[in-house]
Amino acid sequence: xxxxxxxxxxxxxxxxxxxxxxxxxxxxxxxxxxxxxxxxxxxxxxxxxxxxxxxxxxxxxxxxxxxxxxxxxxxxxxxxxxxxxxxxxxxxxxxxxxxxxxxxxxxxxxxxxxxxxxxxxxxxxxxxxxxxxxxxxxxxxxxxxxxxxxxxxxxxxxxxxxxxxxxxxxxxxxxxxxxxxxxxxxxxxxxxxxxxxxxxxxxxxxxxxxxxxxxxxxxxxxxxxxxxxxxxxxxxxxxxxxxxxxxxxxxxxxxxxxxxxxxxxxxxxxxxxxxxxxxxxxxxxxxxxxxxxxxxxxxxxxxxxxxxxxxxxxxxxxxxxxxxxxxxxxxxxxxxxxxxxxxxxxxxxxxxxxxxxxxxxxxxxxxxxxxxxxxxxxxx
Amino acid sequence: xxxxxxxxxxxxxxxxxxxxxxxxxxxxxxxxxxxxxxxxxxxxxxxxxxxxxxxxxxxxxxxxxxxxxxxxxxxxxxxxxxxxxxxxxxxxxxxxxxxxxxxxxxxxxxxxxxxxxxxxxxxxxxxxxxxxxxxxxxxxxxxxxxxxxxxxxxxxxxxxxxxxxxxxxxxxxxxxxxxxxxxxxxxxxxxxxxxxxxxxxxxxxxxxxxxxxxxxxxxxxxxxxxxxxxxxxxxxxxxxxxxxxxxxxxxxxxxxxxxxxxxxxxxxxxxxxxxxxxxxxxxxxxxxxxxxxxxxxxxxxxxxxxxxxxxxxxxxxxxxxxxxxxxxxxxxxxxxxxxxxxxxxxxxxxxxxxxxxxxxxxxxxxxxxxxxxxxxxxxx
Numbered sequence: 001x002x003x004x005x006x007x008x009x010x011x012x013x014x015x016x017x018x019x020x021x022x023x024x025x026x027x028x029x030x031x032x033x034x035x036x037x038x039x040x041x042x043x044x045x046x047x048x049x050x051x052x053x054x055x056x057x058x059x060x061x062x063x064x065x066x067x068x069x070x071x072x073x074x075x076x077x078x079x080x081x082x083x084x085x086x087x088x089x090x091x092x093x094x095x096x097x098x099x100x101x102x103x104x105x106x107x108x109x110x111x112x113x114x115x116x117x118x119x120x121x122x123x124x125x126x127x128x129x130x131x132x133x134x135x136x137x138x139x140x141x142x143x144x145x146x147x148x149x150x151x152x153x154x155x156x157x158x159x160x161x162x163x164x165x166x167x168x169x170x171x172x173x174x175x176x177x178x179x180x181x182x183x184x185x186x187x188x189x190x191x192x193x194x195x196x197x198x199x200x201x202x203x204x205x206x207x208x209x210x211x212x213x214x215x216x217x218x219x220x221x222x223x224x225x226x227x228x229x230x231x232x233x234x235x236x237x238x239x240x241x242x243x244x245x246x247x248x249x250x251x252x253x254x255x256x257x258x259x260x261x262x263x264x265x266x267x268x269x270x271x272x273x274x275x276x277x278x279x280x281x282x283x284x285x286x287x288x289x290x291x292x293x294x295x296x297x298x299x300x301x302x303x304x305x306x307x308x309x310x311x312x313x314x315x316x317x318x319x320x321x322x323x324x325x326x327x328x329x330x331x332x333x334x335x336x337x338x339x340x341x342x343x344x345x346x347x348x349x350x351x352x353x354x355x356x357x358x359x360x361x362x363x364x365x366x367x368x369x370x371x372x373x374x375x376x377x378x379x380x
Numbered sequence: 381x382x383x384x385x386x387x388x389x390x391x392x393x394x395x396x397x398x399x400x401x402x403x404x405x406x407x408x409x410x411x412x413x414x415x416x417x418x419x420x421x422x423x424x425x426x427x428x429x430x431x432x433x434x435x436x437x438x439x440x441x442x443x444x445x446x447x448x449x450x451x452x453x454x455x456x457x458x459x460x461x462x463x464x465x466x467x468x469x470x471x472x473x474x475x476x477x478x479x480x481x482x483x484x485x486x487x488x489x490x491x492x493x494x495x496x497x498x499x500x501x502x503x504x505x506x507x508x509x510x511x512x513x514x515x516x517x518x519x520x521x522x523x524x525x526x527x528x529x530x531x532x533x534x535x536x537x538x539x540x541x542x543x544x545x546x547x548x549x550x551x552x553x554x555x556x557x558x559x560x561x562x563x564x565x566x567x568x569x570x571x572x573x574x575x576x577x578x579x580x581x582x583x584x585x586x587x588x589x590x591x592x593x594x595x596x597x598x599x600x601x602x603x604x605x606x607x608x609x610x611x612x613x614x615x616x617x618x619x620x621x622x623x624x625x626x627x628x629x630x631x632x633x634x635x636x637x638x639x640x641x642x643x644x645x646x647x648x649x650x651x652x653x654x655x656x657x658x659x660x661x662x663x664x665x666x667x668x669x670x671x672x673x674x675x676x677x678x679x680x681x682x683x684x685x686x687x688x689x690x691x692x693x694x695x696x697x698x699x700x701x702x703x704x705x706x707x708x709x710x711x712x713x714x715x716x717x718x719x720x721x722x723x724x725x726x727x728x729x730x731x732x733x734x735x736x737x738x739x740x741x742x743x744x745x746x747x748x749x750x751x752x753x754x755x756x757x758x759x760x
Contacts, residue, residue, distance in 0.1 A: 006394035009581065009738030013393060014386035019748030034749030043756045061757055080467035084484070087460035092487020099588055100484040103595065104464070107472020189744040191582045195592060198578060201389065202571050202599025208479055212575060212592030215483065219582025221739050358389030359601050364569040368399030369414030376423045377441055 028266030075150035095218035106207030131340035136163035186345030223335035226321035258318030270316035408646030455530035475598035486587030511720035516543035566725030603715035606701035638698030650696035
């Protein structure tokens with residue numbers, strides 16, 4: 001590139017090396033640390049996945065027990081944070097609250113010592129453990145309910161549902177939501193992960209770096225696609241309306257939410273797992289209406305696109321909103337839940353950035369005014 | 381660059397066009413929107429500078445009055461934010477608090493409407509107005525003092541000193557601190573401004589973007605140089621110790637803080653203004669010891685470097701810590717004050733980013749493990 005050209009949005013520019021995650025878009029494969037997402041979804045709890053992402057290896061049984069214990073002991077919210085949540089204006093977005101709480105948590109005494117340049121931060125797990133706790137508490141407070149103390153005998157996913165509802169979820173629900181967290185735990189570079197790395201590159205704390213990443217995910221060009229899938233489902237109403245809706249939407253050049261992916265040119269492997277879990281939950285609930293309408297959208301839309309020679313597939317957001325809805329998670333918590341799930345990935349990238357660091361400081365191309373004289377306001 | 385090479389830290393890579401600020405490092409010149417920092421320091425209040433940065437033009441008298449009025453009316457802190465400050469653990473850093481408060485403020489009812497993709501955000505000035513208010517209140521609370529209501533008849537700089545001390549500063553002090561804010565209001569791309577733009581590129585709110593930028597400035601590779609200048613001054617003790625200290629420090633290859641700049645190869649124009657203000661304050665206080673020791677460090681260090689054919693000059697951080705100290709600002713608030721001063725620059729970059737946006741999404745070069753099998757933990 002010459003002095004006067006540049007790649008907008010740094011598109012195609014390599015910003016760093018990374019060992020965390022590999023996306024094979026052409027073949028629809030995703031690997032965390034070399035392990036396929038299908039196998040992780042099947043065998044690895046969210047805590048085990050977090051261990052893998054942070055320690056770069058699978059834990060032995062005792063290591064995982066230790067690690068899980070530490071994460072579970074970090075779930076509770078201190079009084080001042082509960083007050084922040086209680087006082088948060090109802091007009092605010094839970095993403096703003098989450099961003100705020102995570103940097104506030106950086107001040108916790110017992111973790112301050114970990115914030116040096118060389119700290120490996122693997123011991124500062126409050127920011128991961130407490131993300132879902134904050135969200136469950138936020139939801140309870142806005143429903144006028146009281147804080148539920150976390151339970152240390154439940155997985156990260158099951159504990160979230162427990163704190164949200166005030167009663168224990170079924171083992172099936174707990175497992176499904178825990179797998180949802182695993183599916184979203186990492187996905188290479190994107191605006192939020194890149195933000196986490198840029199902030200970490202100044203040797204800021206991992207809390208402050210993750211808080212910043214939440215800020216990026218809050219933007220509607222980044223997070224929120226599964227909310228919009230569910231808005232679309234609401235708009236369509238029933239399975240039988242799908243074709244008429246698609247005719248109209250495509251005629252108006254509207255986007256069909258949750259279909260297609262910038263990187264995956266085959267089926268997003270996460271969407272396959274998500275679809276299975278949706279089918280399982282629908283069967284358990286004895287109500288397949290959500291599942292049916294989504295399948296109909298997929299089938300009809302794909303058929304139309306294939307006619308045009310443009311194969312297209314559902315991405316992870318296509319089925320995840322329906323899964324969350326069936327688990328009783330309010331729609332405006334979908335993106336915050338995504339942030340909670342992504343926190344191990346962000347932390348893994350922060351650690352990797354620190355490990356071989358150079359502060360991110362790209363150049364700007366000046367395109368403004370030539371020097372000009374400023375005169376006092378009264379003389380203008 | 382080939383597929384396997386990249387510029388670490390995006391060094392030398394152009395990330396965007398910008399009209400906000402021009403730095404002519406070779407000639408020691410800095411311009412905001414084409415106007416030189418010397419003239420701005422002389423003629424333009426911090427509020428006027430903020431107007432210039434955000435509206436891309438100098439205000440007319442009535443425009444400035446209007447604008448200042450709006451900024452001044454936004455200074456007060458709501459109860460919930462005062463509680464956050466009061467409850468903030470004494471072990472926490474005020475940067476963490478500031479980052480947390482600014483995203484919390486994003487929820488303010490009257491500004492929520494401004495957060496759409498196309499909003500120009502020029503009307504959401506709480507995040508600029510309240511930065512210094514938060515810091516003054518933080519300082520008072522940790523001294524066991526009460527909240528001081530902001531005054532709308534004082535400049536941004538004078539109001540900060542008023543709220544910090546609980547009594548009105550002299551006009552000279554108010555003017556000097558207001559000029560300090562102007563000197564730091566903008567400085568092109570760096571890790572924090574780049575962070576603000578990356579977050580803004582997702583169409584996140586300007587509060588969330590600025591909060592993220594604060595997180596980046598909190599890292600010790602970015603902010604904090606003027607604190608370290610003052611630590612050095614403490615270590616040296618008196619003017620007469622300078623040469624011996626320099627001999628030892630240079631022998632140990634220690635860095636002399638506040639000297640030299642990545643971009644300026646001539647005198648940093650901000651340091652000239654800062655030095656004049658330090659001299660003025662020292663004279664008014666009848667105590668030139670801080671000024672004397674800094675001047676001695678500059679003279680002796682520059683002489684040594686010139687002998688080696690390496691001309692070096694003070695940067696803005698060299699004198700600013702001493703100015704802040706004479707104004708009674710505690711050392712750990714120097715970087716937070718910098719953040720408060722830089723907020724108009726961040727906001728100007730956020731607006732510019734939104735105006736011609738592409739989400740920042742660079743690539744990572746995968747350097748990790750090849751695909752490998754994951755087996756359940758009990759079968760390993």
